[in-house]
Amino acid sequence: MQIIKQACGEYETNCYIIQTNKGEFIIDPGVDALHFVKKHVKKPLAILNTHGHFDHIWDNAKLKNEFNIALYIHKNDEFMLTDPFNKGFIHSKADFLVESEDEIEICGINFKFHFFPGHTPGCCMIELVGENIMFSGDFLFKRSIGRWDFPYSNADLMKKSLEKISLYKQNYRLYPGHGEETNLKEEQIHLPSWLQYLKGQI
Numbered sequence: 610m611q612i613i614k615q616a617c618g619e620y621e622t623n624c625y626i627i628q629t630n631k632g633e634f635i636i637d638p639g640v641d642a643l644h645f646v647k648k649h650v651k652k653p654l655a656i657l658n659t660h661g662h663f664d665h666i667w668d669n670a671k672l673k674n675e676f677n678i679a680l681y682i683h684k685n686d687e688f689m690l691t692d693p694f695n696k697g698f699i700h701s702k703a704d705f706l707v708e709s710e711d712e713i714e715i716c717g718i719n720f721k722f723h724f725f726p727g728h729t730p731g732c733c734m735i736e737l738v739g740e741n742i743m744f745s746g747d748f749l750f751k752r753s754i755g756r757w758d759f760p761y762s763n764a765d766l767m768k769k770s771l772e773k774i775s776l777y778k779q780n781y782r783l784y785p786g787h788g789e790e791t792n793l794k795e796e797q798i799h800l801p802s803w804l805q806y807l808k809g810q811i
């Protein structure tokens with residue numbers, strides 16, 4: 610199993626391809642991700658979105674059209690796939706709406722959607738089960754956390770989500786939606802300061 614990434618578009622949104630011996634999974638295909646994906650897949654299996662912001666879902670429709678593969682997103686962010694507030698991208702349709710903490714299996718590979726709303730209503734970290742890997746989207750970055758002041762964001766939910774992730778005992782390698790990789794244990798060290806800052810803002 611191998612994970613490759615490309616930073617897409619002006620926000621440098623990370624699109625990841627998980628290459629397995631069954632085929633490939635695409636996480637958050639951003640602006641022009643199609644070109645990157647085409648170069649690195651033999652048998653694409655599915656698209657998984659960590660959340661519904663336009664820079665993470667931009668090429669969903671193009672990939673679905675090119676490869677005829679299913680799209681998975683948390684049910685609370687489905688509306689963002691066709692949100693007129695998000696302009697410029699081609700609207701896409703989810704094939705599977707994931708519930709909080711759902712574990713799904715695709716061709717023998719399991720993914721768990723850990724629900725951390727706040728940045729968006731359906732924001733998730735997607736675990737590649739059995740590998741100690743999480744695609745952390747815009748919830749956790751290396752030394753930073755996702756913004757909670759966008760339309761559809763919710764600072765109170767963000768606070769609860771940060772409290773929830775603070776309690777995770779297991780370490781995971783984190784592949785964020787922007788920037789470099791990190792791991793959960795290192796980021797948990799900084800969470801009390803973020804929580805304090807966030808509480809001052811609410």
Ligand SMILES: [Zn+2]
Pocket residue numbers: 660662728747
């Ligand atoms: Zn976002």
Ligand SMILES: [Zn+2]
Pocket residue numbers: 622662664665747786787
């Ligand atoms: Zn983002």
